[in-house]
Amino acid sequence: MTDLPLSGIRVADFTRVLTGPFATMLLGDLGADVIKIEPPGGDDTRGWGPPFQVGEGGRESSYFLSVNRNKRSVILDLKTGEGLEAARRIVAGSDLLVENFRPGTLERLGLSWDELHVRHPRLIYATITGFGLSGPYRDRAGYDVVAQGMGGMMSYNGDIGGPPLRVGVAVADVFSGALITQAILAALYRREQTGMGTRVDVNLLESVIALGSSQVGRYLATGEVPVPVGNDHRSIVPYGTVRCGDGYVNIAVGNDTLWQRFCGALNLTALGTDPRFVTNEGRVNHRAELDMLMLGALAAFTRQEMMDRLDEAGVPCGPVNDLAEVFADPHVQARGVAVTVPHPTLGETTVTAPPWRFGGEPLPVRRAPPTPGQHTAEVLAALRHTGAADADLKSLDCAQPEPEQPGQGVQGTGRE
Template sequence: MTESVAAASGLPLSGIRVADFTRVLTGPFCTMLLGDLGADVIKIEPPGGDDTRAWGPPFQESPEGRESSYFLSVNRNKRSVELDLKTPEGMAAARELIATSDVLVENFRPGTLDRLGLGWDALHAAHPRLVYASISGFGLSGPYRDRAGYDVIAQGMGGMMSYNGDVGGPPLRVGVAVADVFAGSLITQAILAALFQRERSGQGERVDVNLLESVIALGSSQVGRYLATGEIPVPVGNDHRSIVPYGTVACGDGFVNIAVGNDALWRRFCVALELDELGADPRFATNEGRVNNRAELDTLMLAGLARYTRQEIMARLERAGVPCGPVNNMAEVFDDPHVRARGVAVRVEHASLGHTTVTSPPWEIGGQPLPVRRAPPTLGQHTAEILKELKE
């Protein structure tokens, strides 16, 4: 038993092999999650590697190597094999690898793998238990089927940029690639469901997710509001359209997020921060009243909170049981005692960098955190190892 198999043996997807034909973010995020759960994820990279190996700066460097921080962020718990699918040798190795796999994940434009003879129909006929997962910009049918998909395009077309941002401001993209990450999470769920279904039917299924519909789904209450009323959502900054106060409030030395989700919390909020006038004002006694009188409340509340520091507000609200939290920069995030205690940042050995730091898998199973079994691989780091396994 190899070290990687032994390390994965107690994890839910131990014994599952994933042929990972993805690159950039959506697909690699999905396969990273599968690797976190114990799958043997084999990342098939073309000559030159995943596009994100060249995305930078920033890069992490050592005398032995140079790696993109972008690539490092979404490729833990995988092995890398470098194959040129344009050559007979590369295609033969890819086919052998697929034959030993339980799951294939790809995010090429629809039809690309069909032209290579690696499409769903051909592979399902040859390997009926294979779960075949496809990720695209716009889905496997429809007028936009052949368009390339990118996060910023999906955020715009899916409406998200129209309701994100400051009041009266221009359309604004969310600061992380939420379309990519959410679509990657959704396809992971679909793969797990297909593996479960395979246990019943003995047959693999094709599952697919696209960026556009993932953004629409992510809109949740904003989308529901439009479908129910016809009202087009607009940016409201950090506020909530239906709950007040809920969002970011300024204080003497920074910003705090608060979540006053009901009238009882509102009364405790006012007592904790000695906002007696607001607590006694009938305009603000109910959430509906606070929503309808949002502007007046914001003005009065800002004046009342200016005398407190961020830490003072948080201390008072925590004692009162009112949900709150600081607005942290990234240094503050990883210096937070709770984040440190949870071991969110993990230092791992890396083949060319010596060491690197990655985030830990975001679950616990059976009361235990999931391990980072492998650092993000260097390009083709495991090619010889994997090709040898295929011949055994």
């Protein structure tokens, strides 16, 4: 696909670790030219491992590789005049600035929203924090596990009667990254109407609360504090994970018609006519009795047998896969979810593909996750070519570059 939705949009990416890089990766997937500005040691996640992927030219953190496709990397020391001036000139030629430093960090470097908006009124300035730009927790560092706990999610996640449990992926980070991407796209649309940029911000705590969705809504409506119920659903039965003879299957019996189909498919006719279980309300109220009655009957089926029967009956279901099973799944393979791309130090690496399709076509992985400073010389040469610090840098080369040696360009620390 050559005509990508965000072609011609440039992003000055001051983010690191997960939530910001996830957001800028999505923007890069959509066609934006993302210039990832890193300190000399690189993004923290370059050292997060094992596991590392090893090639003839070095090794790369699998964590870093997972959220940094479709970007260019520039090494700058924002605490030196030379590095800061280069950063300002990159910003001057960008449509978006995205950052996830602690509040006040970029202000101290002269890269605040107030200053930049005066000089570059079309610039969209996106900020991701732990707790927002105001309030008592404004200056606290934000991390996913902290946000999951403070936002209530860990209190209703986990097994019945068990301790608080963090969701197994960094949902506060990833959801915040998705939300800031939505806000950025809305700001780009607004700029088309008004000609002016704006500031958008998202924080991890409120993202977790928003992600709580029905659990939060239930509490606000009733005052009832949710508690963990494992893989079950509080308001629908059966809905969740059931155990069969050789594994686990997820089922979603979302109404009474599906309940009758479920019972017919799995030879549970007596349960389908039992007055306690005919309606969903009854099944919710008699959840424990129903679970005990189904336990032995479901164990008689293999996982594949159960799914075949439920599929034929039109009951939503699916296996509980490990990741090896996920990527061996013929549907996942047919959809091209994993993509192998050339890499300057690894030879090649496999990453997940962008999750959208436009006009039925998948979006390409145009660039492998970059090595540290891979594009520093390229970007700085273009900056020197443009002349004045506030020049329009849209002439900055966006073509796929030749691989360069890591670490070229301005050096330093550049981190709080």
